Amino acid sequence: MENTTSLFERLGGLKGIEAIVDDIVELHMSNPNVKSRFLPLKDNPEHFAEVRQHLISFLAFGSGGPVEYKGKDMTAAHKGMNISNGEYMTVVDDIMTALDKNNIDEQTKKDVLFIAYSLKATMVHV
Template sequence: MASLYERLGKADGIRRVVDDIVANHLANPIVKPRFENVKDLNHLKKTAFEFICVGSGGPEAYTGKDMRSTHQGMNISEQEYLAVMDDILAALDKNGMGDDVKSDVLTILYSLKGEIIRV
């Protein structure tokens, strides 16, 4: 079976998904204020791209902080976390990802929940 990285379309596919995720966040009233205030969206996209690549088995290196450090002090609510997950699933749908890919991504996202919510 192909790796999650391959099923996501490798670097090019992941880059498209990340662009759509960020666009979805900027259009989502629940999390829009957080993403409108990001000083460098290109850096956020770069580290999100790297994070997804590494987390899905790709060869790219991750240059960002760990999830807890990244989200420390942001007081992210369960509602915001679920809104972000919905945005990610919508981006995967838009890019034609199958249920197997969405299921694997959701599993990874849920495993990170404790590093993101109210840390």
Template sequence: MKTLFERLGGSEGISKIVDGVVEAHMNNPSINVRFFPYMETPEKLSEIKRHTVEFFSAGSGGPVEYKGRDMPTAHRGMNITHAEYMHAIDDIFQVLDKHQIDQSAKAEVLSILWSLKDMIIAR
């Protein structure tokens, strides 16, 4: 059976998904204010994308080592609300649909996202 990493398209597929999710977040009026500052610091946005690709690649069974900060540290001081987290999940699933990711893989992604919720919300 293929790993989630493989079903998401490997490093290349996950990179495309992350690019799409960032674009979706930038266009989502419910959360885009959190992402606008990165438009002025493209190097920071690039770093965040790289860490996100590493995180999801490693967490989905890929041969990748995540070298970024842990989730509570990365989101400390952001005070992300439950509603904002749900908007972010909606964006992620719209992008997964756009990339024709199957239901089984989407269920696994949702499980991962839900397991991270308490490490991200209200930090």
């Protein structure tokens, strides 16, 4: 029997996605490979709140939730950041760790991983 529950619902809806995003950001800020990109957000609480909300909206909208994403597309959002393949893989690892921490099932993790890989070319510019 095929699962007809949306990815948004399988991620726990908006509350679940908020918890996942908070865990992802926390992991990025302590990850030696990417923390220099994320720690400066702590110095500007307004910008941090804006980035956090964009991440939540992006994941909620992209997973089929009833949310409108008003942020930049991935190419524009990451332009000039010179993200390496290694940094990208580190970020994906953090995402998978956050999904584990939030008890997300294997199929849902695979679905998120598929989406992450489908976006790779819009973020990695080396």
